[in-house]
Amino acid sequence: MSSQTSTIPQDAQDPGHQGGGGAGPRAGLRGHPWLTLVTVAFGVAMVALDGTIVAIANPAIQKDLGASLADVQWITNGYLLALAVSLITAGKLGDRFGHRQTFLIGVVGFAAASGAIGLAGSVGLVIFFRVLQGIFGALLMPAALGLLRASFPAERLNAAIGIWGAVIGASTAAGPIIGGLLVEHVNWESVFFINIPVGAFALIMGLVLLLDRRAEQAPRSFDVLGIVLLSVAMFCLVWAIIKAPEWHWGDPKTLGFLGISLLAFIGFGFWESRVAEPLLPLSMFRSVPLTAGTVLMVLMAFGFMGGLFFVTFFLQNVGGLSPVDSGLRLLPLTGTMIVASPIAGGVITKVGPRIPLVAAMVITAVAMFGLSTLNADSGAGISSVWFALLGLGLAPVMVGATEVIVGNAPLEHAGVAGGLQQAAMQVGGSLGTAVLGAVMASRVGDELPQKWAEAKLPPLPAEQETGLKKAAEVGMAPPAPSGTPERIVEATRHVVHDSFISGMSLAFICAGIVAVVAAGVAVFTSRGKNDAGPSVHI
Incomplete structure (x- = not known):
């Protein structure tokens, strides 16, 4: 096996080297x-x-x-x-x-x-x-x-x-x-x-x-400062995108995290161009x-x-x-x-x-x-x-x-x-x-109410409608209360699945x-x- 001493230190070139003089595996394995x-x-x-x-x-x-x-x-x-x-x-x-x-x-x-x-x-x-x-x-x-x-x-x-x-x-x-x-x-x-x-x-x-x-x-x-700046930039960017559906894209919290991310990325680039x-x-x-x-x-x-x-x-x-x-x-x-x-x-x-x-x-x-x-x-x-x-x-x-x-x-x-x-x-x-x-x-939020109305299903209270949307986002029809007519159960399942697929x-x-x-x-x-x-x- 040949080596490049300009690239690898001498102790690392020896396949059997373990440090401390210990007997390592035979050459060619390690x-x-x-x-x-x-x-x-x-x-x-x-x-x-x-x-x-x-x-x-x-x-x-x-x-x-x-x-x-x-x-x-x-x-x-x-x-x-x-x-x-x-x-x-x-x-x-x-x-x-x-x-x-x-x-x-x-x-x-x-x-x-x-x-x-x-x-x-x-x-x-x-x-x-x-x-x-x-x-x-x-x-x-x-x-x-x-x-x-x-x-x-x-x-x-x-x-x-x-x-x-x-x-x-x-x-x-x-x-x-x-x-x-x-x-x-x-x-x-x-x-x-x-x-x-x-x-x-x-x-x-x-x-x-x-x-x-x-x-x-x-x-x-x-580069400790670089680590901090990059970590803050990445975290705020992904956090803002994850929370945007809940907060909405125009919400000050979403825009605030995106702004912090942008400033941290700019600061990171400025610092990286100057640190040794x-x-x-x-x-x-x-x-x-x-x-x-x-x-x-x-x-x-x-x-x-x-x-x-x-x-x-x-x-x-x-x-x-x-x-x-x-x-x-x-x-x-x-x-x-x-x-x-x-x-x-x-x-x-x-x-x-x-x-x-x-x-x-x-x-x-x-x-x-x-x-x-x-x-x-x-x-x-x-x-x-x-x-x-x-x-x-x-x-x-x-x-x-x-x-x-x-x-x-x-x-x-x-x-x-x-x-x-x-x-x-x-x-x-x-x-x-x-x-x-x-x-x-x-x-799903746009499609579900429309498809629910088209199926001629009875209106839901706001709390139940929110729960239905959450279930539809994973394609799962919520369990129907005991005694619910089969037509209603089947229609609900179709609405949920169609909204999810859309x-x-x-x-x-x-x-x-x-x-x-x-x-x-x-x-x-x-x-x-x-x-x-x-x-x-x-």
Whole structure:
């Protein structure tokens, strides 16, 4: 194995080095690129598995804990918000203290927070521990990309990220099935407990196999003010969007939080251009491909995560499917991602990212517009076509945009680049869930009274009408009082489902428009021009 002493310190070049003179694993195991890939994939798989498991479990959590739509959104948004606020700082921690250490801390913390969620007895505690999950996930995710960036040479990085993406796709595919089985045959708490054995396995592999690789020019100090300004800016932005449906967009509170966010972003940019070791070096954004890759990741996650949030409610509450059947219905989406991710990595290595990414976002747009046509009578065949197309479009973006961001960043900023990539994805997902949720709530609020009147149903008191709207936002008809005529029960169910579907259709149309914009952004991407790391034998 050859080394680059200009990049990796001498002690980190030795695969068997453990420090302190201890006898480590034989040379070739610790720090081997492919074993590094396998190890970090297990840790990241835990996070990916959690995402889709929670999507399947949301209806059960909502019913068991009596949560509102806003509460269920916060189970998702609290997690995404914590990730978004923490990721870039966590990436800087990895650059400073080593990606191996931050990865292992993230694995332990994520698994522990998952167990705590399973033991929580209220929706408030579930949201609190989901926030902790997000913080520890923020330590884990950029560290995984930083380890790959430092372990693989440039010509193999796309292939590695392609396999990494396939593992995420496999975990995403397993989530709905495992989650459905656990929710249906055990309880919703068990979907969080499953992270404990996965985390334990990732921890053991990490302790034995991971080698800490650090660039000589890694940061030696922390930009505390930058951390505060960026955290405030991101929090206020997402908070304002989440609360806007309740407060209204023109409300002084909404405008106030948006104004604070804007001022914090301006202050952050001003400070970062002057501090000696910035949290997020603005010079990175002189790279047009890196900037385009970041924007592309935001737009992709906006449509994907925002749309997926409503799909589980559509399948279970409108379609009447069990959690297991809902997971099986989503299999074309996640299964296509498994197959397409490594293929996309190979194609991007040969032809570059631009053409595949533009084509992928066009396919994603077609899938989103197709999903907007679903209704209560849509069968598995038509929905499977749109889900499969969506997976086919998303896979190249997950691989290609990641390589564009990480590959165009200097090695000493590998953790920050990994944090930027993940932050872009989580901010996009949080914004997508919030904005498309607002679109859904607004459309349901407009459609429900009109459809109620058209069905010639008796007027409701204001309090009952508000409760009906809340139920319609998740596609669930409220239980009818004893003795209610069957005609009234059936008509109410149709009104609720039709209102929900109308809102979901509008949300998918908005997501499709965002995907079209993303296709235009993808034109500005290109492959990374920086060396990926040490020349190692692989």
